[in-house]
Amino acid sequence: MPNLPPVRTLLLCCLAGLPLASQAEPSAERGRYLVQVAGCNDCHTAGYILAPDQVPESAWLLGDSLGWSGPWGTTYASNLRLVLPKLSEEQWLQLARNANYRPPMPSHALRIMEEDDLRSIHRFAKQLGEAGQPAPAALPPGQTAQGPVVQFPMPPAQ
Ligand code: HEC
Known part of the structure; x- marks a missing residue:
């Protein structure tokens, strides 16, 4: 006999309109x-990639002044x-x-x-609350960043 949910559970789930599989x-x-x-x-959290356990939750998602430079210029x-907290869900x-x-924001993932x-991400960001300063403004291609950057290679010359 396969491991089916008892009839009573099935009935209750149907009545309550609940899915049988547990859903987040x-x-x-x-x-x-x-x-x-x-x-x-x-x-989006300074220092996190190198030492995730050492960054307190209160410092999460505050942005970073580490630049990402490539053919798109420099982004932060x-x-x-x-x-997020300024937006409705x-x-x-x-x-x-x-x-x-x-780049390197994985827009596709969003x-x-x-x-x-x-x-869920919106609710968590709201719970963390508004804090910190805006990240530095992005720079157009060809402009040199003042602070540290991760340098992506330029595309090969045509
Ligand atoms: C590899 C690095 C990287 C990862 C991973 C990443 N981001 Fe980003 N994100 C960036 C950068 C850099 C920008 C700025 C892009 C620009 O200026 O065009 C950005 C911008 C954004 C923006 C635009 C905010 C604004 O200024 O209006 C949102 C929203 C965002 N990210 C959400 C997320 C979320 C949610 C995740 C996780 C699912 C995530 N990002 C993961 C690097 C990253």
Whole structure:
């Protein structure tokens, strides 16, 4: 006999309109998990990629002054705690679905991320709260950054 849920459980789930498989609900706690495993902290939290255990949660997602230089110019990972909490959850979904930022921001990850996961990240950022300063403004190609940068190779000359 396969391991089926008892009839009573099936009935209760149907009546309550609940899915039988356990499904993650959006939550700040899940958002906390996602910003770690989806890499958001790696770029949007200063020092995190080198020593993830040493950066307190209070410093997460505050952006970074480490520049990323390449053919697109120089970009800086934004302070997400000044961006996400200002948006409603619906505005955030809209922004994420249309994400088209410069490298190395993985815009594609935001575009394809499941809605519940996006909602969870938004709730977590809101829970962390607004704090910090905006990251330095991006520089156009050809302009030299003042601070440290990660230099991507230029495309081979045609
Ligand atoms: C490899 C580094 C990297 C990773 C990983 C990364 N980001 Fe970014 N992100 C950036 C950079 C750099 C920018 C600025 C891009 C620009 O200026 O065009 C950015 C910009 C953004 C923006 C635009 C904010 C604004 O200023 O309006 C959002 C939203 C964002 N990231 C969310 C996320 C989320 C959520 C994750 C995790 C799923 C994530 N990022 C992972 C580097 C990264």
